Amino acid sequence: MSTAPIVSVRGLCKRFGTHEVLKEFDMDINPGEKLSIIGPSGSGKSTFLRILMTLEKPNAGTIEIEGKGLWHMERGGKTVPADKKHLRAMRTQVGMVFQHFNLFPHMTALQNVAMAPKQVLGLTRDEANERGQDLLERVGLGDKLDAHPNQLSGGQKQRVGIARALAMQPKVMLFDEVTSALDPELVGEVLGVLRELAHETDMTMLLVTHEMRFAQEISDRVAFMDHGQVLELDTPANIFTNPTLARTREFLNAVLES
Amino acid sequence: MSALLDLIPSLLGGLWVTVQLTLGGALLACILAWLGGLGKRSGFWPVRWVAIAYIEVFRGTSALVQLFWFFYGLPLFGIHLAPMWAGILVLGLNIGAYGAEIVRGGIQSIDKGQSEACTALNLTPFQQFRFVLLPQALVRILPPAGNLLIELLKTTALVSLITLSDLTFKGMILRAETLRTAEIFALLLLIYFGLAQLLAFLVRRIELRLKRGWHMEGTS
Numbered sequence: 186m187s188t189a190p191i192v193s194v195r196g197l198c199k200r201f202g203t204h205e206v207l208k209e210f211d212m213d214i215n216p217g218e219k220l221s222i223i224g225p226s227g228s229g230k231s232t233f234l235r236i237l238m239t240l241e242k243p244n245a246g247t248i249e250i251e252g253k254g255l256w257h258m259e260r261g262g263k264t265v266p267a268d269k270k271h272l273r274a275m276r277t278q279v280g281m282v283f284q285h286f287n288l289f290p291h292m293t294a295l296q297n298v299a300m301a302p303k304q305v306l307g308l309t310r311d312e313a314n315e316r317g318q319d320l321l322e323r324v325g326l327g328d329k330l331d332a333h334p335n336q337l338s339g340g341q342k343q344r345v346g347i348a349r350a351l352a353m354q355p356k357v358m359l360f361d362e363v364t365s366a367l368d369p370e371l372v373g374e375v376l377g378v379l380r381e382l383a384h385e386t387d388m389t390m391l392l393v394t395h396e397m398r399f400a401q402e403i404s405d406r407v408a409f410m411d412h413g414q415v416l417e418l419d420t421p422a423n424i425f426t427n428p429t430l431a432r433t434r435e436f437l438n439a440v441l442e443s
Numbered sequence: 444m445s446a447l448l449d450l451i452p453s454l455l456g457g458l459w460v461t462v463q464l465t466l467g468g469a470l471l472a473c474i475l476a477w478l479g480g481l482g483k484r485s486g487f488w489p490v491r492w493v494a495i496a497y498i499e500v501f502r503g504t505s506a507l508v509q510l511f512w513f514f515y516g517l518p519l520f521g522i523h524l525a526p527m528w529a530g531i532l533v534l535g536l537n538i539g540a541y542g543a544e545i546v547r548g549g550i551q552s553i554d555k556g557q558s559e560a561c562t563a564l565n566l567t568p569f570q571q572f573r574f575v576l577l578p579q580a581l582v583r584i585l586p587p588a589g590n591l592l593i594e595l596l597k598t599t600a601l602v603s604l605i606t607l608s609d610l611t612f613k614g615m616i617l618r619a620e621t622l623r624t625a626e627i628f629a630l631l632l633l634i635y636f637g638l639a640q641l642l643a644f645l646v647r648r649i650e651l652r653l654k655r656g657w658h659m660e661g662t663s
């Protein structure tokens with residue numbers, strides 16, 4: 186890869202109390218790359234995504250998005266902690282889809298998707314609604330525009346969640362176990378949408394997932410995380426069929442068996 | 444029944460005082476409840492501290508004592524309030540302190556995922572409050588707020604102790620004049636009950652209006 190990484194992480198540390206969740210975490214993600222993160226529960230996968238989404242603040246280390254600091258900024262030639270304005274500017278680059286959807290229950294599907302483009306991006310009501318409708322149609326919910334979240338199935342809710350995040354047109358999209366809260370028979374429809382996005386867009390996608398077969402199928406690279414570090418980062422072929430580390434093999438055996 | 448009706452005109456003046464106190468007190472309580480409830484959640488400690496002090500002081504002492512302080516205590520420091528203003532002020536402050544806890548609880552009960560979604564969508568804190576937290580908090584706040592409003596109506600009866608001729612006070616006068624004790628008490632009961640029902644009905648209407656077409660169980 187000769188292009189500069191779109192996301193570059195160096196020495197990222199995160200502690201909750203005395204519990205070290207990320208330890209000197211490094212990662213480079215290429216523009217347009219589809220990168221899956223796998224690893225045992227508690228290894229820090231969500232924490233990493235949440236720091237990228239600015240939902241959690243790191244204790245040390247740097248993250249750069251297109252060469253610009255996420256949690257740091259330049260002021261008077263010095264690097265200082267990011268202020269609210271800087272975080273707000275950087276957040277335009279990143280979007281996130283949540284495990285538990287986090288839809289707004291008092292809004293229709295269309296309102297869920299169109300609200301932020303209108304309020305944050307300054308689109309007119311018509312533009313925002315048009316964008317919302319296009320995206321909901323794209324995720325197969327063109328007939329659910331006026332439904333409230335509680336009238337939707339889990340799979341439909343998550344597709345609204347994806348449309349809502351897409352509406353902000355981020356360059357980097359984070360997916361944190363977006364099918365884990367779904368009944369098994371509803372997983373497929375959401376994976377279908379993700380697959381379409383992976384194939385049809387040049388959006389950089391970072392997916393934390395337990396769907397190993399799916400990760401293998403759509404990822405450019407797969408990262409195996411354990412105890413707050415990336416232990417192995419390679420092509421899906423290598424990770425899944427020929428992992429270097431015994432720890433990776435152990436983990437894969439454990440999850441593929443079950 | 445007609446025996447009851449002929450008593451009503453003499454009570455009307457008192458009814459009007461009670462209504463004024465209830466409406467004035469409710470308006471002030473509403474403002475203070477939001478200031479107190481949001482203030483207690485503020486990240487800026489002096490604001491939080493003032494809110495907590497207000498809530499604790501006015502919940503921790505009785506409305507009766509507060510009324511005496513505002514009407515008989517403040518003049519000792521050179522502050523004289525008309526009885527009606529003292530009444531509205533105390534009712535507003537007292538009920539507002541309870542309301543603040545309702546507001547705080549209502550906002551706090553909203554799932555953390557809602558504000559995380561707002562951050563991910565890059566909403567400003569104000570937009571998050573206006574478009575996401577407020578509409579959800581309101582439907583949770585309204586039912587207990589309706590109960591509090593009825594509590595406020597009942598508390599207004601204390602103001603006769605600071606020389607205001609409210610409904611209860613007028614009833615007592617009338618009783619002394621006519622000696623028709625049972626009828627007057629029955630009438631007072633009916634009027635207060637009617638007012639409370641009216642308030643409950645109005646709050647319920649607002650609640651339904653807010654929830655129209657909105658299915659609220661569960662938070663996702």
Ligand SMILES: Nc1ncnc2c1ncn2[C@@H]1O[C@H](COP(=O)(O)OP(=O)(O)OP(=O)(O)O)[C@@H](O)[C@H]1O
Nearest residue numbers: 201204206224225226227228229230231232233362
């Ligand atoms: N807000 C928090 N306060 C304290 N500890 C936390 C907090 N968030 C996460 N942790 C802890 O940090 C560790 C890593 O959590 P994280 O959610 O990143 O793991 P994960 O890899 O996403 O796991 P899973 O596969 O179960 O989702 C866990 O031990 C968790 O208990």
Ligand SMILES: [Mg+2]
Nearest residue numbers: 230231232362
């Ligand atoms: Mg997780």
